[in-house]
Amino acid sequence: METKTLLYDKIAKDIEHQISQQLLRIGDKLPSLRVICERYGVSQSTALQAYYQLEAKSLIESRPRSGYFVYRSPKHSLPLPAVSAPGISAPGAIHEIISRVYSDMGRDGAVPLSLGVPALELLPVAKLNKGLLRATRSLKGSGVEYEQVQGNENLRRQVARFYTGEGQPLRSEELVISAGCMDALSLSLMAVTQRGDTLAVESPVYFGILQLAQSLGLKVIELPTHPQTGIEPEALEKALAAKKINACLLVSNFNNPLGSLMPNAHKQEVVRLIQHYGIPLIEDDIYGEVYFGAERPRSCRSYDESGLVLWCSSVSKTLAPGYRVGWVAPGRFKEQVLKLKLYHSIAGTTITQEVIAGFLETGRYAHHLRRLRHILHANALRYSRAVAEYFPDDTRVSRPQGGFMLWVELSQGQDTLKLYEQAMKQKISIAPGNMFSLQDQYRNCLRLSYGIPWSDAIETALQRLGKIITNNKI
Amino acid sequence: METKTLLYDKIAKDIEHQISQQLLRIGDKLPSLRVICERYGVSQSTALQAYYQLEAKSLIESRPRSGYFVYRSPKHSLPLPAVSAPGISAPGAIHEIISRVYSDMGRDGAVPLSLGVPALELLPVAKLNKGLLRATRSLKGSGVEYEQVQGNENLRRQVARFYTGEGQPLRSEELVISAGCMDALSLSLMAVTQRGDTLAVESPVYFGILQLAQSLGLKVIELPTHPQTGIEPEALEKALAAKKINACLLVSNFNNPLGSLMPNAHKQEVVRLIQHYGIPLIEDDIYGEVYFGAERPRSCRSYDESGLVLWCSSVSKTLAPGYRVGWVAPGRFKEQVLKLKLYHSIAGTTITQEVIAGFLETGRYAHHLRRLRHILHANALRYSRAVAEYFPDDTRVSRPQGGFMLWVELSQGQDTLKLYEQAMKQKISIAPGNMFSLQDQYRNCLRLSYGIPWSDAIETALQRLGKIITNNKI
Numbered sequence: 050m051e052t053k054t055l056l057y058d059k060i061a062k063d064i065e066h067q068i069s070q071q072l073l074r075i076g077d078k079l080p081s082l083r084v085i086c087e088r089y090g091v092s093q094s095t096a097l098q099a100y101y102q103l104e105a106k107s108l109i110e111s112r113p114r115s116g117y118f119v120y121r122s123p124k125h126s127l128p129l130p131a132v133s134a135p136g137i138s139a140p141g142a143i144h145e146i147i148s149r150v151y152s153d154m155g156r157d158g159a160v161p162l163s164l165g166v167p168a169l170e171l172l173p174v175a176k177l178n179k180g181l182l183r184a185t186r187s188l189k190g191s192g193v194e195y196e197q198v199q200g201n202e203n204l205r206r207q208v209a210r211f212y213t214g215e216g217q218p219l220r221s222e223e224l225v226i227s228a229g230c231m232d233a234l235s236l237s238l239m240a241v242t243q244r245g246d247t248l249a250v251e252s253p254v255y256f257g258i259l260q261l262a263q264s265l266g267l268k269v270i271e272l273p274t275h276p277q278t279g280i281e282p283e284a285l286e287k288a289l290a291a292k293k294i295n296a297c298l299l300v301s302n303f304n305n306p307l308g309s310l311m312p313n314a315h316k317q318e319v320v321r322l323i324q325h326y327g328i329p330l331i332e333d334d335i336y337g338e339v340y341f342g343a344e345r346p347r348s349c350r351s352y353d354e355s356g357l358v359l360w361c362s363s364v365s366k367t368l369a370p371g372y373r374v375g376w377v378a379p380g381r382f383k384e385q386v387l388k389l390k391l392y393h394s395i396a397g398t399t400i401t402q403e404v405i406a407g408f409l410e411t412g413r414y415a416h417h418l419r420r421l422r423h424i425l426h427a428n429a430l431r432y433s434r435a436v437a438e439y440f441p442d443d444t445r446v447s448r449p450q451g452g453f454m455l456w457v458e459l460s461q462g463q464d465t466l467k468l469y470e471q472a473m474k475q476k477i478s479i480a481p482g483n484m485f486s487l488q489d490q491y492r493n494c495l496r497l498s499y500g501i502p503w504s505d506a507i508e509t510a511l512q513r514l515g516k517i518i519t520n521n522k523i
Numbered sequence: 524m525e526t527k528t529l530l531y532d533k534i535a536k537d538i539e540h541q542i543s544q545q546l547l548r549i550g551d552k553l554p555s556l557r558v559i560c561e562r563y564g565v566s567q568s569t570a571l572q573a574y575y576q577l578e579a580k581s582l583i584e585s586r587p588r589s590g591y592f593v594y595r596s597p598k599h600s601l602p603l604p605a606v607s608a609p610g611i612s613a614p615g616a617i618h619e620i621i622s623r624v625y626s627d628m629g630r631d632g633a634v635p636l637s638l639g640v641p642a643l644e645l646l647p648v649a650k651l652n653k654g655l656l657r658a659t660r661s662l663k664g665s666g667v668e669y670e671q672v673q674g675n676e677n678l679r680r681q682v683a684r685f686y687t688g689e690g691q692p693l694r695s696e697e698l699v700i701s702a703g704c705m706d707a708l709s710l711s712l713m714a715v716t717q718r719g720d721t722l723a724v725e726s727p728v729y730f731g732i733l734q735l736a737q738s739l740g741l742k743v744i745e746l747p748t749h750p751q752t753g754i755e756p757e758a759l760e761k762a763l764a765a766k767k768i769n770a771c772l773l774v775s776n777f778n779n780p781l782g783s784l785m786p787n788a789h790k791q792e793v794v795r796l797i798q799h800y801g802i803p804l805i806e807d808d809i810y811g812e813v814y815f816g817a818e819r820p821r822s823c824r825s826y827d828e829s830g831l832v833l834w835c836s837s838v839s840k841t842l843a844p845g846y847r848v849g850w851v852a853p854g855r856f857k858e859q860v861l862k863l864k865l866y867h868s869i870a871g872t873t874i875t876q877e878v879i880a881g882f883l884e885t886g887r888y889a890h891h892l893r894r895l896r897h898i899l900h901a902n903a904l905r906y907s908r909a910v911a912e913y914f915p916d917d918t919r920v921s922r923p924q925g926g927f928m929l930w931v932e933l934s935q936g937q938d939t940l941k942l943y944e945q946a947m948k949q950k951i952s953i954a955p956g957n958m959f960s961l962q963d964q965y966r967n968c969l970r971l972s973y974g975i976p977w978s979d980a981i982e983t984a985l986q987r988l989g990k991i992i993t994n995n996k997i
Binding site: 172192231368391393395396398 | 618640643646648651652655656659663664665666667668669670702703705706709718731734735738842843844845846847862863865866867868869870871872873874875
């Protein structure tokens, strides 16, 4: 593994050197993967890793069916959306539009730019199947019997080892396995809030969090959020000081839909604040593994010693959504979370927990994540470039530092609910901005997923979308 | 399948005829299985089926390592426990004793008579593993992708077909798949109740139902319950008339721990009552398939046309607890249940749903259930006989008509919390009666599971238990 990493690093560095020395110029075609394989005596996958790395750095671009080229920047790069300023208007009815988008998603082969998960092609299906077969042998009773309430022991050990290895110490007994991340959030919220309490969240924020909070009878305060650095700690402090908040729920790393990443200083400040006010923080870190920078960003939890942070994640966005395997490290609320899990569902699915444990133990998960990050980073750049190319000049777009969502802000007056209908007629599914707030805002925004491998069809879809938006301008 | 059924029926009838004609007398040894195989030209499993059938009718008994004998009745048969009369005293702290029993269950190889599931030996593990392999092939994406919120379409179709075939019409679109029966109960309770509401249940009743109700902030009314016919409809009517109840939760068929079976007239009356008062009934029918009579008992749901019954079940007590596959037919509350499922966990585990769908579709489930029922019925009789043999004469015991629990009532003054400690020292785990009510009652009762195949070890454990009880008498 180590040798292979060094090899593709070396190839990437060689080419980067040639570009910086102008031996390769903007627009030049790069050697084909076959040529690289021969020249360096490496496998196709190593050559591809090198090119992914260069692409992730925006040094080269791939053009479908033509090969790789030294990057030609788009006509211009688009500005970021403004810091959000959630209003205090009455909640809008987001449920209907959300159900609508959900049920339309795969309809008649529509291009699912509204997708919330990476495409199946990006997931290691064959290896997971082998893991299933292995799990039927390694588990007493082949996974037919109840698992422990707290979850598979080996899985907890492997999750703890994985994050400890990434510099975020975690012990297996601190973890409770859940049925995916939503179940982890749901158990956490039920453990620390009561009907009528107020929950502070980012804005815009994943609609599933809003729906869950509403179904538990919670009021929601949406905090002003920066498209790159997440919530504004001053805004949180103000709300806390006004004693308006009973709990916080933050997607600290690569918030869906913004892709924002809270700087470490902000994370420390938020942890200081919740400790000062004695308020629990539910940290949704489901996108933390999909970082485009040099290393895995830290969690708020890693700065907390009070046990007030309930840290939630899963493999649903990176490996196997259908396995329903996630976890929460509930800090001082562990007993409450365990009880709720026991009372509401006894235990999680036995066999899929064992498969994920094996995936972590053998290093397959880390290996898969490296590839997934390269692809998604390259995708982020390709999709952003297409938006800059095809959308009107006054469009603003997020610059995600991880995850797989672009947040696009159109000019005032544009209505993405209308755009949604128009796009569906052309078999393109998008997520209207309105879905990401309870306050009937973001009507001129939309979320685009770049979880689908880049292709002519994607480029055409974005081009068409740009044309509709341009035509909608008054 | 049909031919085989007729064959073992024929063998059983032959032997029954010989017993009734006194050609075989009480205590006589029956021909060995090998002899039966040769005599009738059948397989070992067909011969075994015939003997199971005779055992289930109490006509013969098996003695470990000795073979089968014409049944010798015990010294006497024990009376039934009295109809329960739950008090109105303050809730006791059942949580501690429940956690204790849970964590002790498999300790140091203790005989788990407190078990809540059939032993692994009774489950078709190899066939389920084959089903898993098949499911990785039949599912697009091998089950790695999210399942529909409502659940696997084929599973819903097969469940509907299965129950329709048993005379309880059900359409696939009426079903919502859940993560086992507790999840179905939890979704149902969240859909129809609010914090502070009052829920009517049987008494004694499965402690998991009590804990779930408490965790949702519900008050609980425990209704007087007959050990053979379940709740007393008059008591329910009285409570309804006093407008004390917001919802009911009943285990209509083979209540855990009593094994009681509501007669059809009672089911009709209960449905009439809830319709009259407009109160939802959550029906927990998880034991309905484990009947010892001639046919599957009807559900309350089958008498309801108002949509007020939310009918819940699963395969957790009959096939694969660790698969977490159950379902609810929520009647008029379907939209609420679907929303709650989406908000709290998005969807269930994809692959295990497909395996269960296949098990139903191919008839393997029905086949497995026939065998399971025979074994459990025989076990019920053997365990009851041992209780009559080894426990004091003033013991009362339920006569379960299905399921896999015996409810044992000892003389007043006996304390099964103390008995629990004494038994654990002899490596026998029982469930003290106190766990089955919030009203600190049933201190002289215990639940024994007969889900473990009969053996010398079981007989010895029951004998020892009887000795401790006898010695505890003042």
